[in-house]
Amino acid sequence: MKSLVYLACCVLLAACSTGGAAPSKTVQSEGVVGSDLTRPVHWMRNSAEFQAAFLQTYALAGEHLRKRVEGMEPGTWAVAVDADETLISNSEYEKALVELEQGSTDELWMEWVTRRAAPPLPGALRFLDLVQDLGGRIAIVTNRKERDCPDTRANLEAFDIPFDVLLCRTDSREKEPRWESIEKGTASPDLPPLEIVMWLGDNINDFPDMVQESRFSSPEAFGDYGSRFFMFPNPSYGSWEANPFD
Ligand SMILES: [Mg+2]
Numbered sequence: 001m002k003s004l005v006y007l008a009c010c011v012l013l014a015a016c017s018t019g020g021a022a023p024s025k026t027v028q029s030e031g032v033v034g035s036d037l038t039r040p041v042h043w044m045r046n047s048a049e050f051q052a053a054f055l056q057t058y059a060l061a062g063e064h065l066r067k068r069v070e071g072m073e074p075g076t077w078a079v080a081v082d083a084d085e086t087l088i089s090n091s092e093y094e095k096a097l098v099e100l101e102q103g104s105t106d107e108l109w110m111e112w113v114t115r116r117a118a119p120p121l122p123g124a125l126r127f128l129d130l131v132q133d134l135g136g137r138i139a140i141v142t143n144r145k146e147r148d149c150p151d152t153r154a155n156l157e158a159f160d161i162p163f164d165v166l167l168c169r170t171d172s173r174e175k176e177p178r179w180e181s182i183e184k185g186t187a188s189p190d191l192p193p194l195e196i197v198m199w200l201g202d203n204i205n206d207f208p209d210m211v212q213e214s215r216f217s218s219p220e221a222f223g224d225y226g227s228r229f230f231m232f233p234n235p236s237y238g239s240w241e242a243n244p245f246d
Helices: 004-013 038-046 049-067 090-100 106-115 124-133 146-158 176-184 212-214
Strands: 077-081 135-146 165-169 193-203 230-231
Touching: 038 049, 038 090, 049 193, 049 230, 077 176, 090 106, 090 135, 106 146, 106 176, 124 135, 135 146, 135 176, 165 176, 176 193
Parallel strands: 077 135, 077 193, 135 165, 193 230
Antiparallel strands: none
């Protein structure tokens, strides 16, 4: 199997088995619709719109956070932030998949994770600094597997991304039990019970009581977005991929 290292070598040498030809535009992902990562990855890596969307969303989250925690005791509250495509970018990995003309595999993903090379997304560091300045705690709740947690922690530290607790996936992809552990004070021996005042993510499942079926609900079901919930755009992958193409 071709590896990410293989790809890096090809890029450096500008010569590989494909003769440096443009990558195929057919990359199968796991989704029902799964087809082509080229355009979404191009948008996420090379568009001003992507930068603007992230900066805008983090700026709005910061503004709302200031109001939300007014009068709250420092050290009593937290924000719950997803990692991939919310705090940190894996677009380098996705670009490699396009170049390799294949979908993500566990082997390639692990190779990427151990590189600890996912950088912070636009606006993320400024927002996290604000959380700390306002007296909040940062809980990163990710569905990266427990196996990937040490490298993920090292990745975050390598880019000076602050956090108070990192909760990876154990048995379930459900994040609810991990949010509850933050609120009960059992998430980390270093943390007391904390009220989660804000959730940030790129997947509908990064938010309490929200699921793909919520798309059939009235706009009121999305009433927390823009105040307590903040959603970031991710057109390259997500739980939405399994929805029927209609
Ligand atoms: Mg994510």
